[in-house]
Amino acid sequence: MSNALERWHAYMESGDPQALSDMLDDDVVFESPVVHTPQRGKEITFKYLMAAAKVLGGPGFTYVGEWHGDHSAILEFENQIDGIKINGIDMIWWNKEGRITRFKVMVRPLKAINLLHQMMGARLAQG
Numbered sequence: 001m002s003n004a005l006e007r008w009h010a011y012m013e014s015g016d017p018q019a020l021s022d023m024l025d026d027d028v029v030f031e032s033p034v035v036h037t038p039q040r041g042k043e044i045t046f047k048y049l050m051a052a053a054k055v056l057g058g059p060g061f062t063y064v065g066e067w068h069g070d071h072s073a074i075l076e077f078e079n080q081i082d083g084i085k086i087n088g089i090d091m092i093w094w095n096k097e098g099r100i101t102r103f104k105v106m107v108r109p110l111k112a113i114n115l116l117h118q119m120m121g122a123r124l125a126q127g
Contacts, residue, residue: 004098005066005073012063015053021046025099033088033107034117045103051123052105055116056086071095081119086112 004023011019021042029038030045039045056079065076075090088107095101107113 002068002071002073002094002098004071004094004100005068005092007098008073008075008092008100009063012053012057015057017046017050020049023098023100024049025095025097025101028100029102031102031104032120033105033113034120045100047124048120049103051120055119055123056081081115084111084115085109086116088112 007019007023011023024042024045026042027040028042028045029040030048031038032048039048056077058079060081061077061079063075063077067074072091072093075092077086077088077090079086086107087109088105091102091104091106092100093102107116
């Protein structure tokens with residue numbers, strides 16, 4: 001496992017906002033299952049990932065599978081919110097410096113996407 005991926009897992013355990021900020025490249029691109037266009041830049045990506053941690057994170061969140069490349073990983077996750085089982089993947093790419101350059105989230109089933117869309121919208125509106 002790469003140092004970048006170890007840092008990601010450490011962040012997921014701690015929830016430390018500074019750790020997340022330190023991992024993101026200034027030009028990172030975030031792709032969400034509920035937003036039509038890619039979000040570009042560290043600030044907006046940070047906001048989305050922090051909101052996602054609040055919405056999806058918690059005691060039920062778990063990674064159930066991992067696939068690694070030299071500068072990328074796919075992490076399959078599961079959780080249950082409001083009786084809806086959520087299954088998805090985080091696709092993460094990083095540069096030679098170990099900073100995340102691209103982050104894509106894919107979620108299934110449709111009920112889960114609809115629930116996350118509503119919850120993420122509410123969380124992002126809070127600031």
